[in-house]
Amino acid sequence: MATSLWMAIREEHEKLLACVHCGLCLPQCPTYTVLGDENDSPRGRLYLMRAVAEGRIEPGAKYTQHVEACILCRACETACPSGVRFAHIMETARADLRRNAVDEMGWFARSARWIGLHLILPNRLLLKPAVWPMRLIRHLRPRNGWSKRLPKLLRVGLEMLPPPPVKRPSASSVPTKGERRVILFRGCIMDELYHDVNEATARVLTVNGCIVEIPSRQGCCGSLHEHSGFKEKAKELARNNIDALEDGSDAPIIVNAAGCGALLKEYGELLWNDPDYAERAKRLSARVKDVTEFLSEGEVVAGVPTGRRVTWDAPCHLYHAQRVQAVPLKLFHAIPDLKLVPLPGFDRCCGSGGIYNLTHPDIAEEVLAEKLSAIRETGVDTVVTANPGCQMQIQAGLRAAGIPARVAHVVELLDESYAAAGLYERTS
Secondary structure (H helix, E strand, O other): OOOHHHHHHOOHHHHHHOOOOOOOOOHHOOHHHHHHHHHHHHHHHHHHHHHHHOOOOOOOOOHHHHHHOOOOOHHHHHOOOOOOOHHHHHHHHHHHHOOOOOOOOHHHHHHHHHHHHHHHHOHHHHHHHHHHHHHHHHHHHOOOHHHOOOOOHHHHHHHHHOOOOOOOOHHHHOOOOOEEEEEOOOOHHHHHHHHHHHHHHHHHHHEEEEEEEEEOOOOOOOHHHHHHHHHHHHHHHHHHHHHHHHOOOOOEEEOOHHHHHHOOOOOOHHOOOOOOOOOHHHHHOOOOOEEHHHHHHHHOOOOOOOOOEEOOOOHHHHHHHHOOOOOOOHHHHOOOOOOOOOOOOOOOOOOOOOHHHHHHHHHHHHHHHHHHHHHHOOHHHHOEOHHHHHHHHHHHHHHOOEEEEEEEEEEHHHHHHHHHHOOOOOOO
């Protein structure tokens, strides 16, 4: 029988029973599509977790393998007619694994993951120097082919790095007639590797009538920790952000990273039993909006044509977790004559999954292959998405496949159009 050491998954027993094993999730699951194993499908994993909760099996190596192989894209939640909260149950199962020191990874990989999640990401004093070499490498990215001789994981990591940012004025120098106050959540990796996207977000919001504030004490959202089973660390980071972002107002909290936004909107669930933070977390979560969601609520200021041919790839944690599905397309209409080419499987996972492409690179590569094939067929010059992990994963795939397209955040398209229209020039 399962012992009290696996109490967390046993407490999810009622939610596990909600699965009726209809199979509608199977074709939506990227790992089932690649591996073809029922145990690597959503209903298969739910069955395994239920067996552990009921004490019918011990959570050994095979159980751990199938639980860890999930990308947590949440496509199964969109497909499920019973409303099973699969991600919440899976994260609980992984928390049990971490609590019991059960892991399929080797000691070096486990140590690297722990250092990255517990020491570097939550600490800007450590994150900045850790990211600095990456910033240097993206300026000096080798073009003579020698990088092909590097180990595969390192080579893929190099290809994931975004290109150097385009120089634009700071948001504070952009004229605005607006009075609506918003708070920008800057994140950790987003702010360090994609700081230009945060700057573009602030400029675009300013042009669209907002006064943008960026609280300094905010930090890592905790999503990578929650996905990996480090639930207590995720709660700690959530409390820090509540303290930093809570200001007694109802000003929208704008997020431009789909993974961060998904967890911020679920802080109320994460801290539901915390007597000091439960109600505060619910109130804060209700204020969170993805930048595409927020801008699409009103009339988006129009820019000028940029001559781009683009396709939209929806991040899983925007489309499936936040259920922000159609509204991002409204932003494209603000750029005249933009050629938007539909992407087959735009709502399918790219294989990024936070750090999944680092912990399970072979599966992630096969998941990405289908996406790259569809992108190649579109013939676009720009793939547009709204999450840093997706940007890195798809960019690496495009470079490796020799597909001549760039990857951009949706606000970067608007930013480019606004700059060309002269909207960032000061008016006297």
